[in-house]
Amino acid sequence: MRIKSIAAALLMAASAALSAAQFPESISITYVKAPFNLQNIVMKERGMLEEAFKNENVKIDWRVINSGAQQGQAMASGDLDFSAVMNTASLLMAAGAGNPIAVATGVAHPKGIFAIVGKPGEALSVKDLKGKTVVGPKGTVLHQLLVAALKQEGLSISDVDFVNMDPAAAMTAVVAGKADAALLAANLILKANDAGAKTIVTCDGYVDPNLVMTVRREFAQQYPEAYDRVVAVNRAALAWIRANKDEALRIGAKAQGVTVEEAAKLYDGSGFYDTLTDADIASLEKDQAFLLENGMMQKSVDVKSLILPSALK
Structure with missing residues:
Protein backbone atom coordinates (compact mmCIF):
# COMPACT_ATOMS: atom_id res chain seq x y z
CA MET A 1 0.00 0.00 0.00
CA ARG A 2 2.86 2.31 0.94
CA ILE A 3 4.53 1.57 -2.41
CA LYS A 4 1.35 2.57 -4.23
CA SER A 5 1.18 5.81 -2.24
CA ILE A 6 4.79 6.64 -3.07
CA ALA A 7 4.18 5.85 -6.75
CA ALA A 8 1.09 8.05 -6.79
CA ALA A 9 3.01 10.89 -5.15
CA LEU A 10 5.82 10.58 -7.68
CA LEU A 11 3.32 10.56 -10.53
CA MET A 12 1.66 13.71 -9.20
CA ALA A 13 5.04 15.41 -8.79
CA ALA A 14 6.04 14.45 -12.32
CA SER A 15 2.72 15.71 -13.67
CA ALA A 16 3.14 19.02 -11.83
CA ALA A 17 6.69 19.39 -13.16
CA LEU A 18 5.52 18.69 -16.69
CA SER A 19 2.70 21.21 -16.37
CA ALA A 20 5.14 23.87 -15.09
CA ALA A 21 7.50 23.17 -17.97
CA GLN A 22 4.71 23.99 -20.42
CA PHE A 23 4.76 27.59 -19.22
CA PRO A 24 7.61 30.08 -18.94
CA PRO A 110 -5.28 52.17 -39.35
CA LYS A 111 -5.40 53.87 -42.73
CA GLY A 112 -6.94 57.04 -41.34
CA ILE A 113 -4.47 57.79 -38.55
CA PHE A 114 -1.05 57.97 -40.22
CA ALA A 115 0.03 61.18 -41.95
CA ILE A 116 2.73 63.55 -43.14
CA VAL A 117 2.21 66.90 -41.42
CA GLY A 118 3.77 70.22 -42.43
CA LYS A 119 5.02 72.93 -40.07
CA PRO A 120 2.66 75.74 -38.98
CA GLY A 121 2.26 78.71 -41.27
CA GLU A 122 2.80 76.86 -44.54
CA ALA A 123 0.49 74.86 -46.79
CA LEU A 124 3.00 72.38 -48.18
CA SER A 125 2.37 69.70 -50.78
CA VAL A 126 4.38 66.51 -51.16
CA LYS A 127 6.21 68.07 -54.11
CA ASP A 128 7.17 71.02 -51.88
CA LEU A 129 9.12 68.68 -49.61
CA LYS A 130 12.03 68.51 -52.08
CA GLY A 131 15.12 69.80 -50.29
CA LYS A 132 13.22 70.08 -47.02
CA THR A 133 13.82 68.40 -43.64
CA VAL A 134 11.37 65.62 -42.80
CA VAL A 135 11.51 63.94 -39.38
CA GLY A 136 9.98 60.67 -38.22
CA PRO A 137 10.60 57.02 -37.39
CA LYS A 138 12.73 55.09 -39.87
CA GLY A 139 11.79 51.53 -40.80
CA THR A 140 8.07 51.93 -40.18
CA VAL A 141 4.87 52.28 -42.18
CA LEU A 142 5.28 56.05 -41.83
CA HIS A 143 8.66 55.79 -43.54
CA GLN A 144 6.97 53.70 -46.22
CA LEU A 145 4.28 56.38 -46.59
CA LEU A 146 6.92 59.07 -47.13
CA VAL A 147 8.72 57.04 -49.78
CA ALA A 148 5.45 56.18 -51.57
CA ALA A 149 4.19 59.78 -51.55
CA LEU A 150 7.50 61.12 -52.88
CA LYS A 151 7.63 58.45 -55.55
CA GLN A 152 4.16 59.38 -56.80
CA GLU A 153 5.48 62.93 -57.36
CA GLY A 154 8.57 61.72 -59.23
CA LEU A 155 10.81 62.19 -56.19
CA SER A 156 12.81 59.82 -53.98
CA ILE A 157 13.84 59.70 -50.34
CA SER A 158 17.19 61.18 -51.35
CA ASP A 159 15.37 64.36 -52.42
CA VAL A 160 14.59 65.20 -48.79
CA ASP A 161 16.68 65.42 -45.64
CA PHE A 162 15.07 62.56 -43.75
CA VAL A 163 16.01 62.52 -40.05
CA ASN A 164 15.18 59.43 -37.98
CA MET A 165 13.22 60.58 -34.93
CA ASP A 166 10.74 59.24 -32.41
CA PRO A 167 7.19 60.34 -33.35
CA ALA A 168 6.69 62.42 -30.18
CA ALA A 169 9.97 64.25 -30.77
CA ALA A 170 9.06 64.65 -34.45
CA MET A 171 5.77 66.31 -33.48
CA THR A 172 7.59 68.73 -31.19
CA ALA A 173 10.14 69.54 -33.90
CA VAL A 174 7.59 70.28 -36.62
CA VAL A 175 5.33 72.38 -34.37
CA ALA A 176 8.38 74.42 -33.31
CA GLY A 177 9.33 74.93 -36.95
CA LYS A 178 12.62 73.06 -36.52
CA ALA A 179 11.54 70.62 -39.24
CA ASP A 180 9.54 71.26 -42.38
CA ALA A 181 7.41 68.15 -42.05
CA ALA A 182 6.92 65.21 -39.70
CA LEU A 183 5.65 61.64 -39.94
CA LEU A 184 2.96 61.37 -37.29
CA ALA A 185 0.16 59.11 -36.14
CA ALA A 186 -3.09 59.29 -34.19
CA ASN A 187 -3.15 61.74 -31.26
CA LEU A 188 0.12 63.34 -32.40
CA ILE A 189 -1.62 64.40 -35.63
CA LEU A 190 -4.44 65.93 -33.59
CA LYS A 191 -2.00 67.79 -31.34
CA ALA A 192 0.04 69.06 -34.30
CA ASN A 193 -3.12 70.20 -36.11
CA ASP A 194 -4.28 72.04 -32.98
CA ALA A 195 -0.92 73.84 -32.95
CA GLY A 196 -1.40 75.03 -36.53
CA ALA A 197 0.46 72.29 -38.41
CA LYS A 198 -1.44 71.11 -41.47
CA THR A 199 -1.81 67.55 -42.70
CA ILE A 200 -0.20 67.12 -46.12
CA VAL A 201 -1.33 63.56 -46.86
CA THR A 202 -2.58 60.46 -45.07
CA CYS A 203 -2.02 56.85 -46.12
CA ASP A 204 -5.05 56.93 -48.40
CA GLY A 205 -3.90 56.26 -51.94
CA TYR A 206 -0.33 55.44 -50.94
CA VAL A 207 -0.07 52.48 -48.55
CA ASP A 208 -2.42 50.12 -46.73
CA PRO A 209 -1.08 50.02 -43.15
Whole structure:
Protein backbone atom coordinates (compact mmCIF):
# COMPACT_ATOMS: atom_id res chain seq x y z
CA MET A 1 0.00 0.00 0.00
CA ARG A 2 2.86 2.31 0.94
CA ILE A 3 4.53 1.57 -2.41
CA LYS A 4 1.35 2.57 -4.23
CA SER A 5 1.18 5.81 -2.24
CA ILE A 6 4.79 6.64 -3.07
CA ALA A 7 4.18 5.85 -6.75
CA ALA A 8 1.09 8.05 -6.79
CA ALA A 9 3.01 10.89 -5.15
CA LEU A 10 5.82 10.58 -7.68
CA LEU A 11 3.32 10.56 -10.53
CA MET A 12 1.66 13.71 -9.20
CA ALA A 13 5.04 15.41 -8.79
CA ALA A 14 6.04 14.45 -12.32
CA SER A 15 2.72 15.71 -13.67
CA ALA A 16 3.14 19.02 -11.83
CA ALA A 17 6.69 19.39 -13.16
CA LEU A 18 5.52 18.69 -16.69
CA SER A 19 2.70 21.21 -16.37
CA ALA A 20 5.14 23.87 -15.09
CA ALA A 21 7.50 23.17 -17.97
CA GLN A 22 4.71 23.99 -20.42
CA PHE A 23 4.76 27.59 -19.22
CA PRO A 24 7.61 30.08 -18.94
CA GLU A 25 8.40 31.87 -15.69
CA SER A 26 7.64 35.16 -17.40
CA ILE A 27 6.34 36.55 -20.68
CA SER A 28 7.77 39.78 -22.04
CA ILE A 29 5.44 41.79 -24.23
CA THR A 30 5.44 45.36 -25.47
CA TYR A 31 3.14 48.07 -24.22
CA VAL A 32 2.74 50.46 -27.15
CA LYS A 33 -0.06 53.01 -26.91
CA ALA A 34 0.54 54.77 -30.24
CA PRO A 35 -1.02 55.17 -32.71
CA PHE A 36 -4.21 54.09 -30.90
CA ASN A 37 -3.57 50.52 -29.86
CA LEU A 38 -6.74 50.03 -27.88
CA GLN A 39 -6.43 46.25 -27.51
CA ASN A 40 -2.95 46.69 -26.01
CA ILE A 41 -4.13 49.48 -23.72
CA VAL A 42 -7.21 47.60 -22.51
CA MET A 43 -5.32 44.34 -22.09
CA LYS A 44 -2.78 46.03 -19.81
CA GLU A 45 -5.06 48.42 -17.94
CA ARG A 46 -7.55 45.64 -17.11
CA GLY A 47 -4.81 43.14 -16.17
CA MET A 48 -6.13 40.60 -18.64
CA LEU A 49 -2.86 38.75 -19.23
CA GLU A 50 -2.05 38.69 -15.53
CA GLU A 51 -5.46 37.16 -14.84
CA ALA A 52 -5.05 34.60 -17.64
CA PHE A 53 -1.75 33.29 -16.23
CA LYS A 54 -2.27 33.70 -12.49
CA ASN A 55 -2.79 29.96 -11.86
CA GLU A 56 0.59 29.21 -13.42
CA ASN A 57 2.31 32.10 -11.59
CA VAL A 58 3.62 33.44 -14.89
CA LYS A 59 4.93 37.00 -14.55
CA ILE A 60 3.90 39.45 -17.29
CA ASP A 61 6.77 41.78 -18.13
CA TRP A 62 5.43 44.84 -19.98
CA ARG A 63 8.09 46.57 -22.10
CA VAL A 64 7.71 50.05 -23.60
CA ILE A 65 9.44 49.78 -27.00
CA ASN A 66 7.81 52.09 -29.53
CA SER A 67 10.12 51.48 -32.50
CA GLY A 68 9.27 48.51 -34.70
CA ALA A 69 12.97 48.14 -35.56
CA GLN A 70 13.92 48.04 -31.88
CA GLN A 71 11.14 45.56 -31.17
CA GLY A 72 12.57 43.29 -33.88
CA GLN A 73 16.06 43.57 -32.40
CA ALA A 74 14.78 42.73 -28.92
CA MET A 75 13.00 39.66 -30.27
CA ALA A 76 16.11 38.57 -32.18
CA SER A 77 18.16 38.73 -28.97
CA GLY A 78 15.52 36.82 -27.00
CA ASP A 79 14.77 39.79 -24.73
CA LEU A 80 11.20 40.12 -26.03
CA ASP A 81 8.64 37.36 -26.57
CA PHE A 82 5.74 39.31 -28.11
CA SER A 83 5.33 42.60 -29.85
CA ALA A 84 1.71 43.40 -29.08
CA VAL A 85 1.68 45.83 -31.99
CA MET A 86 4.09 45.90 -34.94
CA ASN A 87 3.53 47.44 -38.34
CA THR A 88 4.04 45.05 -41.23
CA ALA A 89 6.79 47.21 -42.78
CA SER A 90 8.88 46.63 -39.63
CA LEU A 91 7.88 42.95 -39.65
CA LEU A 92 9.05 42.44 -43.22
CA MET A 93 12.31 44.30 -42.71
CA ALA A 94 13.03 42.33 -39.54
CA ALA A 95 12.25 39.03 -41.29
CA GLY A 96 14.38 40.03 -44.27
CA ALA A 97 17.29 40.60 -41.89
CA GLY A 98 16.93 37.02 -40.62
CA ASN A 99 14.95 37.76 -37.47
CA PRO A 100 12.99 34.64 -36.32
CA ILE A 101 9.69 36.48 -36.08
CA ALA A 102 6.12 35.51 -36.97
CA VAL A 103 2.60 36.95 -37.01
CA ALA A 104 0.39 35.71 -34.17
CA THR A 105 -2.82 37.64 -34.86
CA GLY A 106 -4.14 40.81 -36.44
CA VAL A 107 -4.57 44.14 -34.65
CA ALA A 108 -5.64 47.03 -36.91
CA HIS A 109 -5.81 48.53 -40.40
CA PRO A 110 -5.28 52.17 -39.35
CA LYS A 111 -5.40 53.87 -42.73
CA GLY A 112 -6.94 57.04 -41.34
CA ILE A 113 -4.47 57.79 -38.55
CA PHE A 114 -1.05 57.97 -40.22
CA ALA A 115 0.03 61.18 -41.95
CA ILE A 116 2.73 63.55 -43.14
CA VAL A 117 2.21 66.90 -41.42
CA GLY A 118 3.77 70.22 -42.43
CA LYS A 119 5.02 72.93 -40.07
CA PRO A 120 2.66 75.74 -38.98
CA GLY A 121 2.26 78.71 -41.27
CA GLU A 122 2.80 76.86 -44.54
CA ALA A 123 0.49 74.86 -46.79
CA LEU A 124 3.00 72.38 -48.18
CA SER A 125 2.37 69.70 -50.78
CA VAL A 126 4.38 66.51 -51.16
CA LYS A 127 6.21 68.07 -54.11
CA ASP A 128 7.17 71.02 -51.88
CA LEU A 129 9.12 68.68 -49.61
CA LYS A 130 12.03 68.51 -52.08
CA GLY A 131 15.12 69.80 -50.29
CA LYS A 132 13.22 70.08 -47.02
CA THR A 133 13.82 68.40 -43.64
CA VAL A 134 11.37 65.62 -42.80
CA VAL A 135 11.51 63.94 -39.38
CA GLY A 136 9.98 60.67 -38.22
CA PRO A 137 10.60 57.02 -37.39
CA LYS A 138 12.73 55.09 -39.87
CA GLY A 139 11.79 51.53 -40.80
CA THR A 140 8.07 51.93 -40.18
CA VAL A 141 4.87 52.28 -42.18
CA LEU A 142 5.28 56.05 -41.83
CA HIS A 143 8.66 55.79 -43.54
CA GLN A 144 6.97 53.70 -46.22
CA LEU A 145 4.28 56.38 -46.59
CA LEU A 146 6.92 59.07 -47.13
CA VAL A 147 8.72 57.04 -49.78
CA ALA A 148 5.45 56.18 -51.57
CA ALA A 149 4.19 59.78 -51.55
CA LEU A 150 7.50 61.12 -52.88
CA LYS A 151 7.63 58.45 -55.55
CA GLN A 152 4.16 59.38 -56.80
CA GLU A 153 5.48 62.93 -57.36
CA GLY A 154 8.57 61.72 -59.23
CA LEU A 155 10.81 62.19 -56.19
CA SER A 156 12.81 59.82 -53.98
CA ILE A 157 13.84 59.70 -50.34
CA SER A 158 17.19 61.18 -51.35
CA ASP A 159 15.37 64.36 -52.42
CA VAL A 160 14.59 65.20 -48.79
CA ASP A 161 16.68 65.42 -45.64
CA PHE A 162 15.07 62.56 -43.75
CA VAL A 163 16.01 62.52 -40.05
CA ASN A 164 15.18 59.43 -37.98
CA MET A 165 13.22 60.58 -34.93
CA ASP A 166 10.74 59.24 -32.41
CA PRO A 167 7.19 60.34 -33.35
CA ALA A 168 6.69 62.42 -30.18
CA ALA A 169 9.97 64.25 -30.77
CA ALA A 170 9.06 64.65 -34.45
CA MET A 171 5.77 66.31 -33.48
CA THR A 172 7.59 68.73 -31.19
CA ALA A 173 10.14 69.54 -33.90
CA VAL A 174 7.59 70.28 -36.62
CA VAL A 175 5.33 72.38 -34.37
CA ALA A 176 8.38 74.42 -33.31
CA GLY A 177 9.33 74.93 -36.95
CA LYS A 178 12.62 73.06 -36.52
CA ALA A 179 11.54 70.62 -39.24
CA ASP A 180 9.54 71.26 -42.38
CA ALA A 181 7.41 68.15 -42.05
CA ALA A 182 6.92 65.21 -39.70
CA LEU A 183 5.65 61.64 -39.94
CA LEU A 184 2.96 61.37 -37.29
CA ALA A 185 0.16 59.11 -36.14
CA ALA A 186 -3.09 59.29 -34.19
CA ASN A 187 -3.15 61.74 -31.26
CA LEU A 188 0.12 63.34 -32.40
CA ILE A 189 -1.62 64.40 -35.63
CA LEU A 190 -4.44 65.93 -33.59
CA LYS A 191 -2.00 67.79 -31.34
CA ALA A 192 0.04 69.06 -34.30
CA ASN A 193 -3.12 70.20 -36.11
CA ASP A 194 -4.28 72.04 -32.98
CA ALA A 195 -0.92 73.84 -32.95
CA GLY A 196 -1.40 75.03 -36.53
CA ALA A 197 0.46 72.29 -38.41
CA LYS A 198 -1.44 71.11 -41.47
CA THR A 199 -1.81 67.55 -42.70
CA ILE A 200 -0.20 67.12 -46.12
CA VAL A 201 -1.33 63.56 -46.86
CA THR A 202 -2.58 60.46 -45.07
CA CYS A 203 -2.02 56.85 -46.12
CA ASP A 204 -5.05 56.93 -48.40
CA GLY A 205 -3.90 56.26 -51.94
CA TYR A 206 -0.33 55.44 -50.94
CA VAL A 207 -0.07 52.48 -48.55
CA ASP A 208 -2.42 50.12 -46.73
CA PRO A 209 -1.08 50.02 -43.15
CA ASN A 210 -1.51 46.87 -41.15
CA LEU A 211 -0.66 46.38 -37.49
CA VAL A 212 -0.18 42.85 -36.17
CA MET A 213 0.88 41.05 -33.02
CA THR A 214 4.16 39.23 -33.57
CA VAL A 215 5.91 36.52 -31.59
CA ARG A 216 9.40 35.16 -31.27
CA ARG A 217 9.20 31.82 -33.09
CA GLU A 218 11.17 29.97 -30.43
CA PHE A 219 8.66 31.03 -27.78
CA ALA A 220 5.69 29.81 -29.85
CA GLN A 221 7.43 26.47 -30.41
CA GLN A 222 8.60 25.99 -26.83
CA TYR A 223 5.42 27.16 -25.08
CA PRO A 224 2.52 26.50 -27.46
CA GLU A 225 -0.15 26.63 -24.74
CA ALA A 226 1.13 29.94 -23.39
CA TYR A 227 1.37 31.29 -26.93
CA ASP A 228 -2.23 30.31 -27.74
CA ARG A 229 -3.41 31.90 -24.50
CA VAL A 230 -1.75 35.26 -25.26
CA VAL A 231 -3.41 35.29 -28.69
CA ALA A 232 -6.77 34.41 -27.11
CA VAL A 233 -6.43 37.23 -24.55
CA ASN A 234 -5.60 39.76 -27.27
CA ARG A 235 -8.75 38.72 -29.15
CA ALA A 236 -10.77 38.78 -25.95
CA ALA A 237 -9.65 42.37 -25.44
CA LEU A 238 -11.05 43.32 -28.85
CA ALA A 239 -14.32 41.51 -28.09
CA TRP A 240 -14.56 43.39 -24.78
CA ILE A 241 -13.89 46.71 -26.53
CA ARG A 242 -16.69 46.10 -29.02
CA ALA A 243 -19.10 45.10 -26.26
CA ASN A 244 -18.10 47.99 -23.97
CA LYS A 245 -17.14 50.71 -26.43
CA ASP A 246 -17.89 53.73 -24.22
CA GLU A 247 -15.81 52.40 -21.34
CA ALA A 248 -13.06 51.32 -23.72
CA LEU A 249 -12.91 54.81 -25.23
CA ARG A 250 -12.60 56.34 -21.77
CA ILE A 251 -9.70 54.02 -21.02
CA GLY A 252 -8.06 54.81 -24.35
CA ALA A 253 -8.60 58.56 -24.00
CA LYS A 254 -6.96 58.60 -20.57
CA ALA A 255 -3.98 56.56 -21.77
CA GLN A 256 -3.48 58.77 -24.84
CA GLY A 257 -4.14 62.09 -23.12
CA VAL A 258 -6.98 63.03 -25.46
CA THR A 259 -10.69 63.69 -25.04
CA VAL A 260 -13.23 60.90 -25.37
CA GLU A 261 -14.49 62.59 -28.54
CA GLU A 262 -10.97 62.54 -30.00
CA ALA A 263 -10.58 58.91 -28.93
CA ALA A 264 -13.77 58.11 -30.83
CA LYS A 265 -12.28 59.65 -33.99
CA LEU A 266 -9.11 57.60 -33.54
CA TYR A 267 -11.22 54.49 -33.00
CA ASP A 268 -13.10 55.10 -36.24
CA GLY A 269 -9.83 55.47 -38.17
CA SER A 270 -8.14 52.44 -36.66
CA GLY A 271 -9.92 49.55 -38.38
CA PHE A 272 -9.49 47.05 -35.54
CA TYR A 273 -9.55 43.35 -36.47
CA ASP A 274 -8.01 40.07 -35.39
CA THR A 275 -8.02 37.40 -38.13
CA LEU A 276 -5.85 37.89 -41.22
CA THR A 277 -7.38 37.21 -44.62
CA ASP A 278 -6.10 36.50 -48.12
CA ALA A 279 -6.29 40.25 -48.73
CA ASP A 280 -3.83 40.83 -45.87
CA ILE A 281 -1.43 38.28 -47.33
CA ALA A 282 -1.67 39.91 -50.76
CA SER A 283 -1.02 43.30 -49.16
CA LEU A 284 2.07 41.91 -47.43
CA GLU A 285 3.36 40.61 -50.77
CA LYS A 286 2.77 44.04 -52.30
CA ASP A 287 4.51 45.79 -49.40
CA GLN A 288 7.51 43.50 -49.69
CA ALA A 289 7.86 44.28 -53.38
CA PHE A 290 7.72 48.00 -52.58
CA LEU A 291 10.28 47.73 -49.76
CA LEU A 292 12.68 45.74 -51.94
CA GLU A 293 12.28 48.08 -54.90
CA ASN A 294 13.02 51.11 -52.76
CA GLY A 295 15.99 49.67 -50.87
CA MET A 296 14.20 49.51 -47.53
CA MET A 297 14.51 45.72 -47.43
CA GLN A 298 17.57 43.82 -48.64
CA LYS A 299 16.33 40.22 -48.87
CA SER A 300 12.93 38.78 -49.74
CA VAL A 301 11.13 36.28 -47.54
CA ASP A 302 8.28 33.81 -48.00
CA VAL A 303 5.44 35.98 -46.74
CA LYS A 304 3.08 33.09 -46.06
CA SER A 305 5.70 31.44 -43.85
CA LEU A 306 5.64 34.50 -41.57
CA ILE A 307 2.01 33.92 -40.64
CA LEU A 308 1.28 31.30 -37.97
CA PRO A 309 -1.97 29.28 -38.26
CA SER A 310 -3.44 31.12 -35.25
CA ALA A 311 -3.46 34.37 -37.21
CA LEU A 312 -5.76 32.91 -39.88
CA LYS A 313 -8.51 31.43 -37.71
